[in-house]
Amino acid sequence: MQLKKRKNGQVLKSLGLVTANLFMATHGMAQAIDDIANELGTTSLDTALLFYQESGDRVRAIEPVSSLKITGENGNVLYARVTYDSLTGATPNGAAPWTGTQTFTTPAPPPDEDMSVTSASGRKTYVTIPGTGTRVAQYTAAANELPLDAGFKDTRYALDLGYSSLWDTDTTTSFGLSGSKEKDFTSYSLNAAISQALFDKNTTLGLGLNLEFDTSDPQYGIPTPMTEMNGLLKGPSDSKTVTSINAGITQVMNRIWLFQLNYNIGWSNGYQTDPYKIVSLVNPVTGAPVKYLYESRPDSRVRQSVYMGNKIALGSTVADISLRYYHDDWGINSITAEVSDRIPISDRLFIEPEARYYTQDAADFFNYYLLNGSTKPEFASADGRLAKFNALTLGVKLGYSFTPDSEVYLVAEDYKQKGDAKVAGAPGALANETFFSGVHAASLMMGFKYRF
Amino acid sequence: MKMTKSLLAVISLTVLLSGCSGVGVKPWERDIMATKAMQLNTQPNITAFHDHNYFSKEGSSGGRTFDGGGCGCN
Numbered sequence: 001m002q003l004k005k006r007k008n009g010q011v012l013k014s015l016g017l018v019t020a021n022l023f024m025a026t027h028g029m030a031q032a033i034d035d036i037a038n039e040l041g042t043t044s045l046d047t048a049l050l051f052y053q054e055s056g057d058r059v060r061a062i063e064p065v066s067s068l069k070i071t072g073e074n075g076n077v078l079y080a081r082v083t084y085d086s087l088t089g090a091t092p093n094g095a096a097p098w099t100g101t102q103t104f105t106t107p108a109p110p111p112d113e114d115m116s117v118t119s120a121s122g123r124k125t126y127v128t129i130p131g132t133g134t135r136v137a138q139y140t141a142a143a144n145e146l147p148l149d150a151g152f153k154d155t156r157y158a159l160d161l162g163y164s165s166l167w168d169t170d171t172t173t174s175f176g177l178s179g180s181k182e183k184d185f186t187s188y189s190l191n192a193a194i195s196q197a198l199f200d201k202n203t204t205l206g207l208g209l210n211l212e213f214d215t216s217d218p219q220y221g222i223p224t225p226m227t228e229m230n231g232l233l234k235g236p237s238d239s240k241t242v243t244s245i246n247a248g249i250t251q252v253m254n255r256i257w258l259f260q261l262n263y264n265i266g267w268s269n270g271y272q273t274d275p276y277k278i279v280s281l282v283n284p285v286t287g288a289p290v291k292y293l294y295e296s297r298p299d300s301r302v303r304q305s306v307y308m309g310n311k312i313a314l315g316s317t318v319a320d321i322s323l324r325y326y327h328d329d330w331g332i333n334s335i336t337a338e339v340s341d342r343i344p345i346s347d348r349l350f351i352e353p354e355a356r357y358y359t360q361d362a363a364d365f366f367n368y369y370l371l372n373g374s375t376k377p378e379f380a381s382a383d384g385r386l387a388k389f390n391a392l393t394l395g396v397k398l399g400y401s402f403t404p405d406s407e408v409y410l411v412a413e414d415y416k417q418k419g420d421a422k423v424a425g426a427p428g429a430l431a432n433e434t435f436f437s438g439v440h441a442a443s444l445m446m447g448f449k450y451r452f
Numbered sequence: 453m454k455m456t457k458s459l460l461a462v463i464s465l466t467v468l469l470s471g472c473s474g475v476g477v478k479p480w481e482r483d484i485m486a487t488k489a490m491q492l493n494t495q496p497n498i499t500a501f502h503d504h505n506y507f508s509k510e511g512s513s514g515g516r517t518f519d520g521g522g523c524g525c526n
Contacts, residue, residue, distance in 0.1 A: 048497040052505065065497050081500070202476030208517075246517060250492070255481050258490060264514040307515035311490050318489040324515040334512040342489050350489075360511050385511050397498075411498055417509070439509050447497055 039071040039451070048409075048447030055440040058148070059089040076165040079176075085156035090148040094277040094382040096369040097146050097433040098289055104147065104278075105231045107220035108137040124150050129231070136231025146437050149276060156182045170197040174208075186215045193246070204250040210266075212242040218275040225296030226376055229278050240270025240299075260309035268301040279382045284371040287430030295381040297365070303328040318342045331364035332386070340397070348401045354413075356393035362386060368423055368435045387436060389419030405452065411445040 045068055052061040067081035093104060108126050124137045141147035157180070164174035172195045180187040193208030216222065221234030244266035251259045278292040309322040324336040340354035363386040365379035395413030402408070417438030422431070477485065484490060493499050499516070507513045 046497050048501075050501050063501070065500065067497060081497075083500070199476055200479060244514070246514075252476050252482075252485060254475070255477050256484055258485060258492070260492060262515060262517075264517075266514060303512075303514060305512070305515040309492065309516070311492065313484045313487075313490060318487075322516075324512075326512040326515065328512075330511075332511040334510070336512070336515070342494075358506075358510060358512075363511065385509060391510065397495075409495065409498075415505075415509075441505075441509075443501075443505070445498055445501055447495070 039069070040075060041073045042071055042451050044069040044071075044449065044451045046447060046449045048445055050443060050445045052441060052443045054089065055442075056437070057090055058439070059087060059091060059441075062086045074166065077163070079160070079162040079164075081158075081160040083156070083158040083160075085154075085158075085182075087152065087154045087156070089152065090150060091152065091276075092384055092437075093147050093149040094274075094279055094295060095141070095147040095292055096280040096282065096289065096382070096430060096435065097141070097144055098280075098287075099429045099433075100143050100288075102141045102147055102289060104139055104141070104149075104292065105229060106137045106139075107231050107233050108135045109219070110135075134231060144433065146434065154182050154184070156180060170201070171195070184216065184218045186217070188213050189242075202252040206246070206248045206250070208246040210242075210244040210246070212244070213239065214242070214270075215239045216271055216275060222271070222273075222275050223294040225273055226293050226378075226380070229292040229294060234275075238271035240268055240272055242266055242268045256313040258311040260307070262305075262307040262309075264303075264305045264307065266303045268303070270299060272299065272301060273297040274381070274383055277381060277383050279367065279380050280369040281372050282369045282427065282430065284373055284427050287369075287426060287428030290372045293370070293376075293380070295383065296377075296379045297381055298330065298379055301328055301330055314341075316344050326360075330386070331362070332360055334358065334360035350399045352397040352399070354393070354395045354397060357390070358392075359390035360388065362388040369426075369430065371427070384417075384419075384436060384438070387419055389417050389436065389438060391415060391417040391438075405450065407449045409445075409447045409449070411443075413443045413445075415439065415441045415443070 045066070047066040048064070050061065050063040050065070052059070052063070054060070063083060063085045065081060065083045067079070070078045095102065095104065106124075124139045126135060126137050128135050139150035158178070159180075160176065160178045162174060162176035164172055166172055174191075174193045174195075176189075176191040178187070178189045178191075189210055189212035191208060191210040193206060195204055195206040197204045215237055216239070217237035218234070221236060222238050223229075223234045244264065246262060246264045248260065248262035251261075253259050273294075273296055275294075277295040279295050281290045281293055282288060283290055303326070305324055305326040307322065307324045310320070312319045312321065318341070320338070320340045320342070322336075322338045324334075326332070326334040326336070336356065336358045338354070338356045340352050342350050342352045344350045363381065365377065365381060366383075366386045366388075367377075367380050368382050368387075370376070370380055393413055393415045395411060397409060397411045399407055399409040417440070419436035419438055421434045421436050423435050425431075426433070488494060503513075503516070
């Protein structure tokens, strides 16, 4: 009887172990299956928050974003993303630094108007020009410092919608709409694309078209390019159109290597000058500022880029390696190289160190200053984004899955631009000034993804 | 134009290569390719952050997808 009891106990114990092993095996299998990117018949919600801060009291951005992706059982996908941007801080106005204090004059809002649009801040003073009654705003730049527009405040709302449908097992078409609104800038775009899978779905060819319409409507109007900076109200808003084509191929090279090659060309026509940027007109001998001119850029721009992306599984890690070559007819050529490696720490946690290197040439019409007395060029800009520089981003991403359908992620990054601080042959005391200070920014992104 | 021709040549070559036996996998060899980590854009929100930030601070745009920006980018 006791023997029977013991036997029964052993049997039950063994059954328990078998059940536990089966459960563990099933659980393990479930983990493996859940790692598969099959989203048929699911809805995904992805919400994130970005904090971005540039050093030296420059731009600060807080950007919440939320996206929804509904994938039908038939593979059709509906996608929506809402973004909100809150921007504050200071940004270089384009003027060259100088050994003395510099004063800049802009239009001022009426005394009773809310001054919350791009340009207003406590660091501006409002004065009335004697004899004219014109009220203007003024801000200053300290000696030997890169002049910064005394601070802007703006918000941006953006909405992206997309729908893709399978025509047959190998052909997908997609359509999208985007809208973005700032206080002084509005953008709408429409896109359509088709992709065709070939050779057992090892090759996918894609072709897309994007049409964009932008309106620039600065608070005090658009200044006439190459005229002297002043406190008078300017002209009406202006616009531009951008037509872009994207052609690409995605190729499964082998079991662990996915390759992507894209060619992108975009034609921009219309107003592309920055209405807030100026260029210093300086004395050709001493380098002292004579006056400040509103910058001027061409009305057309053709951008081209070739992008090569790779996903390579190396053991349990997945490397993402990409290279982009960019060229435009403003004279900017750039190369961007990015690499990251997703390393699993456990079934639930991964870490992904990342690095990005970027280098660009200056635009043909880029100049830190213009010489007084020389022929005024048709186009001129001292915007640092059009200068020759390179930039390095270093970051790390962490992802943790609470369940197979929910994940939190965190990305921390440091971005730093470097360029030639001095200008060779600069006249007089300008030779000692630091022209390129570059952007140095830290950003933190936190997000949560949930699939149901 | 020269760049366009070169690119077309590269695409044609890749398509031709993909018809060869050494490139590509059989349907039953897609286990790794089908995982989340191997998808081209694993974190769309982060990609959008990056595209917007870099478009605002640098002279280039586009590549991974369409260029343009939809922002005044102070």
